[in-house]
Amino acid sequence: MLGLYLIDSFVTAIMMVCDIFILTHPKLSIKKYLVLFVSFFTLFFILIYFTWYPLIFVVLAINSFLLVNFTKKFYSFFYVPFGYIVNCVLANVTGLLFNILWDITVQELNADIVITIIYFICTITISCPVLYLVRRLLQKYLIDIFENMSKKLLTLIAFMLLLCAVMILTMASFFDNIDITHREYFLMASSLVLYSLFTISMIFIVLHTTKKSYEAQKKVEYLENLNEYTRNLEMVYENLRSFKHDYINIMASLAAYIDEKKYQELETFFYESILPMQKNLTQKNGALNNLLRVKILELKSILYTKLLLAVNQDIEVNIDIPDEIDSIDMDSVDLIRMLGIFLDNAIEACLETEHPVIHFHLGKMNQDTVFIISNTFIDKGLSVAQMHKKGVTTKKAGHGIGLYNVSEILNRYDTIYHETLIQDGLFIQQVQIS
Numbered sequence: 001m002l003g004l005y006l007i008d009s010f011v012t013a014i015m016m017v018c019d020i021f022i023l024t025h026p027k028l029s030i031k032k033y034l035v036l037f038v039s040f041f042t043l044f045f046i047l048i049y050f051t052w053y054p055l056i057f058v059v060l061a062i063n064s065f066l067l068v069n070f071t072k073k074f075y076s077f078f079y080v081p082f083g084y085i086v087n088c089v090l091a092n093v094t095g096l097l098f099n100i101l102w103d104i105t106v107q108e109l110n111a112d113i114v115i116t117i118i119y120f121i122c123t124i125t126i127s128c129p130v131l132y133l134v135r136r137l138l139q140k141y142l143i144d145i146f147e148n149m150s151k152k153l154l155t156l157i158a159f160m161l162l163l164c165a166v167m168i169l170t171m172a173s174f175f176d177n178i179d180i181t182h183r184e185y186f187l188m189a190s191s192l193v194l195y196s197l198f199t200i201s202m203i204f205i206v207l208h209t210t211k212k213s214y215e216a217q218k219k220v221e222y223l224e225n226l227n228e229y230t231r232n233l234e235m236v237y238e239n240l241r242s243f244k245h246d247y248i249n250i251m252a253s254l255a256a257y258i259d260e261k262k263y264q265e266l267e268t269f270f271y272e273s274i275l276p277m278q279k280n281l282t283q284k285n286g287a288l289n290n291l292l293r294v295k296i297l298e299l300k301s302i303l304y305t306k307l308l309l310a311v312n313q314d315i316e317v318n319i320d321i322p323d324e325i326d327s328i329d330m331d332s333v334d335l336i337r338m339l340g341i342f343l344d345n346a347i348e349a350c351l352e353t354e355h356p357v358i359h360f361h362l363g364k365m366n367q368d369t370v371f372i373i374s375n376t377f378i379d380k381g382l383s384v385a386q387m388h389k390k391g392v393t394t395k396k397a398g399h400g401i402g403l404y405n406v407s408e409i410l411n412r413y414d415t416i417y418h419e420t421l422i423q424d425g426l427f428i429q430q431v432q433i434s
Contacts (some may be wrong), residue, residue, distance in 0.1 A: 013041035015120065016036070016084065019087065020067060021033065023076075023082070024071060025412075036067070042062060043055075043058070043059040049378055054170070064078075075154060085199075085200075087123060094123050164200075210387050223305060290319040306339070306340065315351065315358055316358070317360070328433055329414065338409055346358050353377065373429040374427065415434040418431050
């Protein structure tokens, strides 16, 4: 009997670690998976040996906290109870098929080692593609919601999943020592499926509502960026109107100097008044002309907004976009948030220096897209690693989450390489998107 307990604990631990491997993104180290396996195996053996099923709450909670500690993401708390619920439901559906096709009872499933192993293999074979599909859906639709959700709401959802796991195990284990008919087995398995679907549906309703709120917030941010973009274009337009007016006066002044043959005064007037104005206009036109190579509307909008804002604050802006940019393999909202944070930080940092300068490069390297943003700054003693921690800042209270938010965004992508450098008196952000 002890051998059967060990096999049950071993196979269940394997299933749970497989669930975590499938759901977790990016992947953990082998050492961390081994720690989770030992934890699952030990706790499940205690649970099975003493047959005290409410202990499942503790088993799942402990391993969920371990996973959160390993991933540094609070929402990964969901993965352990969710994976367990999926395993339980599919295990009972598999057991129902065994019962209908080969008349294998619950007692035989629990008592025969060979049947138990085949049973678990079938369950894992079914659960792995299901969990992979769930992970794809999470990555595509819900990760942003999880990362912006309050911890209170995340805790409530986690508690609902843990409670659901306890109820499913309790309901299923009630029939472990009772002979039941095919019809009763079907009703039991159906009850577990329906209860699980009900719980998960309630959670998805909460997530859907949260997602709508999040999207509304994003639209507000988009409109704010659009308003800022419009204001900067209006500023450029006013500058051009002013230049047109000044141009007429300049021509009249030049004509006066020439008519009176005051060539020395003409030379002084040209170098002191006309040439500086020409340099300023050339820089603004250069910014506009370079951005014409960007064909992605959202990207062009954020670049116009931020770079023209920098130009209008008398920052020397050097823009290098040698290639036409018509597609980037990154979510547009994430891309705008990332560049908005980088450029805002660059503008704020370089304005503190005596000669504020921003260099912006956007180009192609083979099939990859590369962003390089560098700016002058005053070194205030923070390391690059410290700058990416939540709450660490040289600004006023309430700031300091920008680079941390960028790190959270980029951690969701396997195809993006990001590096922060301090080199030759410049603060440099490099992003390469494959």
